[in-house]
Amino acid sequence: MSTLTILPSGKSINAEVGKSLLELIQAAGVEIENNGKGSDHIFVQTGRKSVSKIAAEENAKLDTMVGVGSKSRLASHATVTGEEDITVEVLGFSSGL
Numbered sequence: 001m002s003t004l005t006i007l008p009s010g011k012s013i014n015a016e017v018g019k020s021l022l023e024l025i026q027a028a029g030v031e032i033e034n035n036g037k038g039s040d041h042i043f044v045q046t047g048r049k050s051v052s053k054i055a056a057e058e059n060a061k062l063d064t065m066v067g068v069g070s071k072s073r074l075a076s077h078a079t080v081t082g083e084e085d086i087t088v089e090v091l092g093f094s095s096g097l
Helices: 021-027 056-063
Strands: 002-007 011-015 041-046 072-074 086-090
């Protein structure tokens, strides 16, 4: 099982295969919005090989957003698929950005 580390809080949680990054971030006690409009935008800093590939729906939502980069994902769409440790950065109000 891999470990998910959440920045900027530094909290960590076991990352069970099949769970969404949103579920894991919330289970770690980190606030993250999820209004279905991209408010759960995160950066996957490390461990991208252990995260599901971007599907068409997620890619379409990311295309409409400002501040998107190569590490951008929507936590509600990204699931754990491998055993490599993952580090994500939570963006938005709860992270102070």
